[in-house]
Amino acid sequence: MRTAVLLEPTEFELQDRPRPSPGPDEVLVAVRDVGICGSDVHYYEHGRIGDYVVEDPLILGHESAGEVVEVGENVTDHEPGDRVALEPGVPCRRCAHCKRGDYHLCEGVRFMATPPHDGAFAEYVSWPADFAYTLPESVSTTEGALCEPLSVGxxxxxxxxxxxxxxxxxxxxxxxxxxxxxxxxxxxxxxxxxxxxxxxxxxxxxxxxxxxxxxxxxxxxxxxxxxxxxxxxxxxxxxxxxxxxxxxxxxxxxxxxxxxxxxxxxxxxxxxxxxxxxxxxxxxxxxSFRYKNTYDAAVDLLADGEVDVEGIVDFESELEDIDDAFRRAMEPTAVKGMISLDS
Ligand SMILES: NC(=O)c1ccc[n+]([C@@H]2O[C@H](COP(=O)([O-])OP(=O)(O)OC[C@H]3O[C@@H](n4cnc5c(N)ncnc54)[C@H](O)[C@@H]3O)[C@@H](O)[C@H]2O)c1
Ligand SMILES: C[C@@H](O)[C@H](N)C(=O)O
Structure with a gap:
């Protein structure tokens, strides 16, 4: 599969990598849209955010949505063809924070595009099925990807x-x-x-x-x-x-x-x-740190037309043009760039 990998600050390389297989509780998603977030831009420019340092090549992108193409053997609530938004932070589910419901504060969280965890500037992502939220017909995958910053809001x-x-x-x-x-x-x-x-x-x-x-x-x-x-x-x-x-x-x-x-x-x-x-x-x-239990609300608000997220997108690019897209995202007047993938 095609991926865009950050090798070092300001240097992406397009790489072919093996397509992942979904684990028993995962869905394999063909990624359609990924937003460029300020933190992606920060890693691109500086190679680090505080203590999080890009030491090894990293796939950025954590605002993503796409189409389920395969499901793991235990997955019953998704099927190929479902369009889903991916919540990028998957907690350990076992620590004290997870148990009290504050799963966003889990110290063992695996958050896409936060070193050392790869993100979604890739043709496919395999992701826990319960962190994939089905989008109704009326909600686009661009909107699905933007459930992430909407969740912060x-x-x-x-x-x-x-x-x-x-x-x-x-x-x-x-x-x-x-x-x-x-x-x-x-x-x-x-x-x-x-x-x-x-x-x-x-x-x-x-x-x-x-x-x-x-x-x-x-x-x-x-x-x-x-x-x-x-x-x-x-x-x-x-x-x-x-x-x-x-x-x-x-x-x-x-x-x-x-x-x-x-x-x-x-x-x-x-x-x-x-x-x-x-x-x-x-x-x-x-x-206020990231979010918890917001994706269902975000999808519902979008389905009901209560919020507009797509209107903040000021440019779209292909994965192949990711360097240009990031340079554009660094301009002070830029708001939200999207990378679109067509598998
Ligand atoms: N707490 C969280 O979970 C969380 C999640 C996502 C982003 N963030 C942070 O939220 C902030 C906003 O994210 P973003 O993606 O919108 O960033 P952004 O850089 O795109 O937007 C910040 C805006 O603040 C403006 N600004 C700069 N100085 C200002 C000032 N003195 N007064 C008013 N506005 C000023 C900038 O012109 C810019 O438009 C960033 O610091 C980001 O790291 C936090
Ligand atoms: C929450 C997310 O949007 C943020 N950029 C982070 O990495 O924490």
Whole structure:
């Protein structure tokens, strides 16, 4: 099968590798669509994310969907021809975190495209059947692949307990910020504010229905939020940029008694936050790591037309053009690139 393998930073090689066989509890999936995520781009550029280092050639790509072509002997709920979205993180199922239901926190998780585990820029992937979610006729495999970033958005909104009538401020209008906007709307938020430092990103967020966008390089965020919320502040602030000044600004724009959800990964592990402000204003601060139990919800939201994910795709490429696609994904105005495979 054809694969795109990252040999070292900025160097992909197209390789033919043996097609995998499904294990007894697995499905073999002919991959159709794979999104390019910021973490793929980071591995491509730098060869590492924190402690995760690409030491051996690695297949990137963890936002994927395709068609089942073969099933293992124990698999009863999938059959060849099913179109499925693949949840990329498979936990050990046995540790304390898995047993209490926090399988996304499993320390033995096998997460696609996180070294040393290969991802989905390949013609075929063999994957546990219970981490493959059947897509109804109305949901495309592009949308199936984008269940992954949508899941990050759903989980962040669940962590922030976003509810009916809420005003949600999202810092960072990249794909994750945009997916948080979709999930927040689906959860009942009536007012969504997005910030960014790139005007084109905010124009795009406007087109997608943001109620207010703020370019923080040009306008004072506190004043803009105060004006929009009559001085109250946002009910929930979801930080989706990873930029230190943005993380610090969250406490200034959340309302007293509100919630801050940190999704963006800061380049520095330590970011000063005013704990007295946090205590005085009784602000809940939550980390949000990947997701759990979101794929069924994501597929249902897509089937019901409650969210739009396909609209964030700004370019598509073939596997053979993966180098160009990654270079394009690195442009500051790029939002979401997809690699399409036709087996
Ligand atoms: N916690 C998780 O599970 C999880 C999952 C996926 C991604 N992430 C992280 O979430 C963040 C967003 O992901 P993405 O793929 O959308 O990244 P991205 O880089 O495409 O988007 C980030 C956006 O933030 C904007 N930005 C930069 N500085 C800013 C500032 N000071 N204020 C407001 N906006 C600013 C950028 O212009 C960009 O549009 C990244 O840090 C990523 O690593 C976390
Ligand atoms: C969750 C996923 O999208 C993220 N990029 C990660 O590797 O954790």
């Amino acid at each position: 759903i989980h962040a909104c669940r962590r922030g307990d976003v509810g009916t009538g809420d005003t949600v401020l999202i810092t960072g209008a990249g794909p994750i910020g945009l997916m948080v906007m979709e999930a927040a709307r689906a959860a009942g938020a009536t007012d969504v504010i997005l910030t960014d430092v790139v005007e084109e990103k905010l124009d795009f967020a406007d087109e997608r229905g943001a109620d207010l966008t703020v370019n923080v390089t040009e306008r004072d965020l506190n004043a803009s939020v105060a004006e929009y919320t009559d001085g109250v502040g946002a009910d929930v602030v979801v930080e989706a940029s990873g930029a230190e000044p943005s993380i610090q600004s969250t406490l200034d724009v959340v309302r007293r008694g509100g919630t801050v959800v940190l999704v963006g990964l800061a380049s520095e592990a330590e970011v000063p936050l005013d704990v007295l402000e946090l205590i005085d204003n009784e602000i809940d601060v939550h980390g």
